[in-house]
Amino acid sequence: MVYLRWVSEMSDFMVLAAADVSCWHDEADVVIVGFGAAGACAALGAREGDAEVLVLERGSGVSGTSTNAAGHFYMGGGTRPQFANDIADSSEAMFDYLMANTPQPDPKKIRLYCEHSVAHFDWLTEQGVPFNDGFYKKKHVEQPTDECLIWSGNEKAWPIHLQATAAPRGHKVAHVGSEGGSLAMKTLTARNEAQAVRFQFDAAVGHLVADDGGRIVGVMYRHFKEARFVRARKGVVLAAGGFTMNPEMLAQYCPRLASEKVHKQGNPFDDGSGIQLGLSVGGAVEHMDSALITSPFYPPEELLKGGAG
Numbered sequence: 001m002v003y004l005r006w007v008s009e010m011s012d013f014m015v016l017a018a019a020d021v022s023c024w025h026d027e028a029d030v031v032i033v034g035f036g037a038a039g040a041c042a043a044l045g046a047r048e049g050d051a052e053v054l055v056l057e058r059g060s061g062v063s064g065t066s067t068n069a070a071g072h073f074y075m076g077g078g079t080r081p082q083f084a085n086d087i088a089d090s091s092e093a094m095f096d097y098l099m100a101n102t103p104q105p106d107p108k109k110i111r112l113y114c115e116h117s118v119a120h121f122d123w124l125t126e127q128g129v130p131f132n133d134g135f136y137k138k139k140h141v142e143q144p145t146d147e148c149l150i151w152s153g154n155e156k157a158w159p160i161h162l163q164a165t166a167a168p169r170g171h172k173v174a175h176v177g178s179e180g181g182s183l184a185m186k187t188l189t190a191r192n193e194a195q196a197v198r199f200q201f202d203a204a205v206g207h208l209v210a211d212d213g214g215r216i217v218g219v220m221y222r223h224f225k226e227a228r229f230v231r232a233r234k235g236v237v238l239a240a241g242g243f244t245m246n247p248e249m250l251a252q253y254c255p256r257l258a259s260e261k262v263h264k265q266g267n268p269f270d271d272g273s274g275i276q277l278g279l280s281v282g283g284a285v286e287h288m289d290s291a292l293i294t295s296p297f298y299p300p301e302e303l304l305k306g307g308a309g
């Protein structure tokens with residue numbers, strides 16, 4: 001067909017004109033690109049609005065970085081596990097901490113996140129994601145138990161503790177050890193299936209499709225060697241992964257991580273394709289030079305000392 005020859009001649013991430021698409025293979029109200037934790041929650045949110053949802057996932061099943069995570073969510077302001085452990089917290093204290101601990105904070109965005117944090121926790125539990133009321137009080141990068149709460153940031157460190165009331169806000173999925181992310185994704189996947197979200201795996205989205213007015217009305221993806229077009233009646237959500245596994249993007253945006261001495265965490269599909277898709281239609285990026293670098297080796301807590309000078 002004509003469109004197959006046309007697709008083979010296109011450059012990566014070029015925006016396609018809807019008028020030139022001769023065959024739409026599928027359609028949905030909302031098309032979501034990527035099915036990690038963000039895509040799973042976006043799909044459920046769209047279904048709560050009675051939208052028909054189609055998820056396009058590049059992997060051959062539910063996998064990716066979210067499934068490899070320990071399953072920590074940073075939430076506070078008075079969640080159930082905080083109340084159960086007599087931990088006083090408020091959205092304002094959480095806001096003060098994040099403002100003090102963020103190099104270039106966006107007050108409006110941070111306040112919105114903090115004010116809705118308890119609702120986020122409640123929503124996750126409503127989807128079936130399990131959190132118990134345990135509190136792991138020792139120092140550890142990730143608690144080896146199934147306990148929920150942990151001191152996961154710099155809440156008690158100087159000078160942060162002088163600027164914000166400290167409270168443990170790391171909430172880990174109730175799973176012993178470091179596979180809480182996998183349990184969270186299994187739970188969210190089952191919830192998506194129960195809500196009639198449709199999935200297409202092995203779907204590598206390479207282009208967004210726009211109408212004459214510039215509105216995004218669909219995507220083109222490859223299913224192995226076949227090019228397919230999907231119409232989005234209401235919108236497209238880009239929820240693909242980061243760019244950890246893209247050496248060119250690392251060198252351009254975050255050269256500190258590009259070094260061979262740094263072990264990159266992620267999965268092979270964290271190649272920045274979602275970012276490239278957003279850029280292709282005029283999207284803006286920021287903080288691309290930021291990175292979370294962790295050293296998993298540190299002294300036992302009883303050997304760490306500190307005091308006022």
